[in-house]
Amino acid sequence: xxxLVFAEQRDxxxxxxxxxxxxxxxxxxxxxxxxxxxxxxGLGDCAAALIARGADRVHAADHPxxxxxxxxxxTALVEAAYRxxxxxxxxxxxxxxxxxxxxxxxxxxxxxxxxxxxxxEIASDGSVSAVKSVYGGKAFAxxxxxxxxxxxxxxxxxxxxxxxxxxxxTGEVVPLSAQEEPLSLRARVASLLQSVGDAVDLQEAxxxxxGGRGLKGPENFAxxxxxxxxxxxxxxxxxxxxxxxxxxxxxxxxxxxxxxxPKLYIACGISGAIxxxxxxxxxxxxxxxxxxxxxPIFKTADYGIVGDLFEIVPIxxxxxxxxxxx
Amino acid sequence: MHVVVCMxxxxxxxxxxxxxxxxxxxxRTGLExxxxxxxxxxxxxxxxxxxxxxGSVTVLSLGAGKVEEALRTCLAMGADSALILKEEAxxxxxxxxxxxxxxxxxxxxxxxxxLFGKISIDVExxxxxVAVAEILGLPHVSVATKIDWTDExxxxxxxxxxxxxxxxxxxxxxVLTANKGLNExxxxxxPGIMKAKKKPIEExxxxxxxxxxxxxxxxxxxxxxxxxxxxxxxxAGQVFKGEARESVLAVLKGLREERxxx
Numbered sequence: 001x002x003x004l005v006f007a008e009q010r011d012x013x014x015x016x017x018x019x020x021x022x023x024x025x026x027x028x029x030x031x032x033x034x035x036x037x038x039x040x041x042g043l044g045d046c047a048a049a050l051i052a053r054g055a056d057r058v059h060a061a062d063h064p065x066x067x068x069x070x071x072x073x074x075t076a077l078v079e080a081a082y083r084x085x086x087x088x089x090x091x092x093x094x095x096x097x098x099x100x101x102x103x104x105x106x107x108x109x110x111x112x113x114x115x116x117x118x119x120x121e122i123a124s125d126g127s128v129s130a131v132k133s134v135y136g137g138k139a140f141a142x143x144x145x146x147x148x149x150x151x152x153x154x155x156x157x158x159x160x161x162x163x164x165x166x167x168x169x170t171g172e173v174v175p176l177s178a179q180e181e182p183l184s185l186r187a188r189v190a191s192l193l194q195s196v197g198d199a200v201d202l203q204e205a206x207x208x209x210x211g212g213r214g215l216k217g218p219e220n221f222a223x224x225x226x227x228x229x230x231x232x233x234x235x236x237x238x239x240x241x242x243x244x245x246x247x248x249x250x251x252x253x254x255x256x257x258x259x260x261x262p263k264l265y266i267a268c269g270i271s272g273a274i275x276x277x278x279x280x281x282x283x284x285x286x287x288x289x290x291x292x293x294x295x296p297i298f299k300t301a302d303y304g305i306v307g308d309l310f311e312i313v314p315i316x317x318x319x320x321x322x323x324x325x326x
Numbered sequence: 327m328h329v330v331v332c333m334x335x336x337x338x339x340x341x342x343x344x345x346x347x348x349x350x351x352x353x354r355t356g357l358e359x360x361x362x363x364x365x366x367x368x369x370x371x372x373x374x375x376x377x378x379x380x381g382s383v384t385v386l387s388l389g390a391g392k393v394e395e396a397l398r399t400c401l402a403m404g405a406d407s408a409l410i411l412k413e414e415a416x417x418x419x420x421x422x423x424x425x426x427x428x429x430x431x432x433x434x435x436x437x438x439x440x441l442f443g444k445i446s447i448d449v450e451x452x453x454x455x456v457a458v459a460e461i462l463g464l465p466h467v468s469v470a471t472k473i474d475w476t477d478e479x480x481x482x483x484x485x486x487x488x489x490x491x492x493x494x495x496x497x498x499x500x501v502l503t504a505n506k507g508l509n510e511x512x513x514x515x516x517p518g519i520m521k522a523k524k525k526p527i528e529e530x531x532x533x534x535x536x537x538x539x540x541x542x543x544x545x546x547x548x549x550x551x552x553x554x555x556x557x558x559x560x561x562a563g564q565v566f567k568g569e570a571r572e573s574v575l576a577v578l579k580g581l582r583e584e585r586x587x588x
Binding site: 068069071072075094095096097099100102103104106107108112113114115116129132133134135136137138139140141142143144145146147154183186187188189190191192193194195200201203204207231242248249250252254255256257259263264273274275278281282284285286287293298299300301302303304305306307308311312315316319320323 | 337339340341342343345352363364420421422425447448449450451452453454455456457459460461463464465466467468469482484485486487488489490491492493494495496497500505506507547548549550551552553554555556557558560562563564565566567570571573574575577578580581582585587588
């Protein structure tokens, strides 16, 4: 049994989730081949990096016209890699790109798509199943694909361990091309606008510091940014803070924002609405800071501090900086 | 301009979810059902497009439960008409099946623009809108946060990605999926609610759309829900209520020594 992994890259860089998918592919196909499909422009040693993390054969399309993501154009190339490798499972990262590409690919080939997988298993009869979050993390479903044949899966970043690179691994790189897709001209990325503020990638973050209504105003997110900065973490927010217009919705954690599962989650001034708790409750360790000792967040937190966040957060930041510099 | 919006009714984000005794479905007793929040952005955008270029807005839903109420709300917001496909045999379809059913219903409508929410907050698939675009042979842009119209057939869509925005040029007909931030959905006005009572909700049938019932629904799906479980329980940990710095130091000690974090 072989597995094909779509390896998202931007500017020649891979996210952790690409390596996580390669590790998962190796586990699913211990005796089979792991194929990777690599698409972009000026890819340099990207293929070698994929081989070091577990790929046996890299299908690479390296062309100046591919510097920007294009849903239809990339679909045609993944389809070409699929046709030449004939895998049982095709893995995508559940990222902005993978979520855009996988449903189009699956619908084109006519294979079932198991979306947003947290783990993937193959039973002894060859059937593929995966666990995913539903209702914003208020329940977890095991989805099983009926019958045999290929399956496409998008895998949530952070759900699988990342394999260490092994530079001694060998593999081959084969060129990949596809006929021009007429659709690719009817929706194409003209340019990329970088965020004005800090780049947010809550899904990939190992540490998240979130602020809520307790911050009382947008200017006080500076406290959250300082604490996140001292830990090298990302800034999150509750729906209340986003709906109040204090911070962009890209930061929102919860059922109507991003479901997250970092190693450490620090909630500041967040009482713990059910849709927020559902979206972060699988975090490794949860710390809550809130002035209300009866706030629901304390029932979910591993460590809680009852008190004024305007006093506590700066002390926490200061003590972490002290710890890190000593 | 004919804009079609696909709408799904889902349990409210504030609702508690309990797994049924069968271990595969949720207990729907007394569950508050709402329009999927991301579909509200899609409906609002459709109304704004009609205000800009004229035309009509049709809302389409696959029916189950009290979906007529949700459709009536869409009509009260300003949609012109609603379509519902209510076939018991189609419930439980997986995302690919759902996309095929929706595509069959959309195909005869001659839509210029088809809008979805980027995700439905119940099954969290992130898939249906894009799959419908592929089945209909249309271009799409997912996770739209802003739309700039060049003219009535060409638009520039801001698509949110991690830490940046892609500016995508699109030609109609096309499919877009709406993200939070695209707009601020309006509330139905009182005259809107009155007018909505007289607006049509047309019932579609699988036979009329030539949909093979056996190939869809829970029985015909390629994917089945084998098991549904509540999230792993978390128990309350240590709570410190004393002097601020002492509490901070106690938590940091725990994070460092017990958890090997920070």
